[in-house]
Amino acid sequence: MKTEPRAKLWIVIVFLAGLFLVSSFFAGCIALLTATETPSASGNVALIKIHGPIVSGEQSGFFAEDVAASDTIIDLLETAEEDPSIKAIMIEINSPGGSAVASDEIGTAMKALNKPTVSYIREVGASGGYWIASSTDYIFANRMSVTGSIGVIGSYLEFSGLLRDWNITYEQLISGEHKDMGIPFKPLTKEERAILQGELDRIHIFFIEEVARNRNLTKEQVKELATGRIYLGIEAEELGLIDALGGRRDAEEYLRQQLNETITVAELEPPVSFLDFLSSVAEQYSFNMGYGLGESLKTTEQNQLSIRT
Amino acid sequence: MRLNLPRRKSFQAPANLLRRGLAFLVDLIVLDTLILFPLRNLIMGIVPLGTMSDNLQLFTQNPYAANLIFLIFLYASILSICYFTFLEYWFGQSIGKMLLGLHVVSENGDLGFWRVLARNLFLLPVIPFILLWLLDPLWIVFSKENKRLSDVIVKANVVEQHNFEQSL
Numbered sequence A: 001m002k003t004e005p006r007a008k009l010w011i012v013i014v015f016l017a018g019l020f021l022v023s024s025f026f027a028g029c030i031a032l033l034t035a036t037e038t039p040s041a042s043g044n045v046a047l048i049k050i051h052g053p054i055v056s057g058e059q060s061g062f063f064a065e066d067v068a069a070s071d072t073i074i075d076l077l078e079t080a081e082e083d084p085s086i087k088a089i090m091i092e093i094n095s096p097g098g099s100a101v102a103s104d105e106i107g108t109a110m111k112a113l114n115k116p117t118v119s120y121i122r123e124v125g126a127s128g129g130y131w132i133a134s135s136t137d138y139i140f141a142n143r144m145s146v147t148g149s150i151g152v153i154g155s156y157l158e159f160s161g162l163l164r165d166w167n168i169t170y171e172q173l174i175s176g177e178h179k180d181m182g183i184p185f186k187p188l189t190k191e192e193r194a195i196l197q198g199e200l201d202r203i204h205i206f207f208i209e210e211v212a213r214n215r216n217l218t219k220e221q222v223k224e225l226a227t228g229r230i231y232l233g234i235e236a237e238e239l240g241l242i243d244a245l246g247g248r249r250d251a252e253e254y255l256r257q258q259l260n261e262t263i264t265v266a267e268l269e270p271p272v273s274f275l276d277f278l279s280s281v282a283e284q285y286s287f288n289m290g291y292g293l294g295e296s297l298k299t300t301e302q303n304q305l306s307i308r309t
Numbered sequence B: 001m002r003l004n005l006p007r008r009k010s011f012q013a014p015a016n017l018l019r020r021g022l023a024f025l026v027d028l029i030v031l032d033t034l035i036l037f038p039l040r041n042l043i044m045g046i047v048p049l050g051t052m053s054d055n056l057q058l059f060t061q062n063p064y065a066a067n068l069i070f071l072i073f074l075y076a077s078i079l080s081i082c083y084f085t086f087l088e089y090w091f092g093q094s095i096g097k098m099l100l101g102l103h104v105v106s107e108n109g110d111l112g113f114w115r116v117l118a119r120n121l122f123l124l125p126v127i128p129f130i131l132l133w134l135l136d137p138l139w140i141v142f143s144k145e146n147k148r149l150s151d152v153i154v155k156a157n158v159v160e161q162h163n164f165e166q167s168l
Helices: A005-033 A070-082 A100-111 A128-134 A160-165 A190-215 A219-225 A233-239 A248-259 A274-297 B017-046 B052-061 B063-091 B095-100 B113-123 B131-142 B149-154
Strands: A045-051 A088-095 A117-126 A138-141 A146-148 A230-232 A265-267 B008-014 B102-106 B156-165
Touching: A005 B017, A005 B063, A045 A070, A070 A088, A070 A100, A088 A128, A088 A248, A100 A128, A100 A190, A117 A128, A117 A248, A128 A138, A128 A146, A128 A190, A138 A233, A138 A248, A146 A233, A190 A219, A230 A233, B017 B063, B017 B095, B017 B102, B017 B131, B063 B095, B063 B113, B095 B102, B102 B113, B113 B131, B113 B149, B113 B156, B131 B149, B149 B156
Parallel strands: A045 A088, A045 A265, A088 A117, A117 A138, A117 A146
Antiparallel strands: A146 A230, B008 B156, B102 B156
16 A cells, blocks of 8 residues: 555554554443443342253353353342342242252252242253252142152263273372272272262252251151152142142232232343353353363362262 | 666565564554553453462452453454554554564565455464464574564565665
């Protein structure tokens, strides 16, 4: 591009000034968008959805997998509890379960609420999903909804045979006899299996006790049902695992009778700012790729055995 | 007797490594002033001054802060690419190159916009361009013509122009 020196100077100055302005504008936008947003409700009944596997921690990112993260759900429950305009809380459950700890955290938070709660199970409210449902005052489910599954699973893949076939040796360097218990590179010993089975059984008992307490059933009653099998909504009603067959409309009607006033439902969702949207692009591209690859290669006890309800 | 030879001659030679380094340093100062300065308060708000290990710990414990910082640097790098690409496409020179008398030229024909853009993509802080942060400086040191790997790929040269008066 042939330009006169004077024109060139002006083009450069204008271009550089433009870059400065664009950068300043971006900085202003980010500063505005990072301002804390709190979910607000515009109704007297808060609807909180518990969809997907139940996990511990916070839900992050616009494109994040559809999970029910315990910290996020508890934040929403507390928001609803603290909001004076909210009179009751409605929980929509569509979850196959997940972390035992996260389910317990959400269940405990649910029971600590001073406002009426009702849940309705859509496709699935099994295992940890059912644990949470049982923590509400009243449970609805469709006659074909999958519920129950009161049991604990702690299975994992064990690769020692594969490693042996490929002439790869697991070098056991541990301090503490059972430190690598459940690692996928060696088979469990009888003692280790007994320890793990014992822990799963204890969690199973916690689960049974929790359901019995929540549903006003005896431990023996729940124990009979707690084989880990699923129950359709229609069976769950007969067994006392849910209160009535129905869906959202029925849950709303239940709350209308409880509150004795017209209800307006306001869905509470985790705050997703524009910045969340943008940053999740970066998250998907870099964080998940790098950190995820690293995590999948890591051989600490964290990813050997996860206990799920 | 009048030979009718041109009075002024010029030729281009691969740019001296030191001059290229200085030109890049000038460009970094310009970019720091124009692009990073407005973002500085924002960055300092997210990452307080601390040791490298403190910052790494912050990013490990707070993925939100890590994402935000990544986003800001991604944006800054895109603006930096715009800075180099447009100036080199329009004038064959960034500010640093103007001051040090360097030019970006094509080895074959006209150096179009996309080739100029391609030679500056090394600034992107994402894989695989991050690899060029290491490869480009190494290449320039071991290359006979002081060429970056990006320059080799897009068939471009950074040259310095030498003018001298004809003595005849």
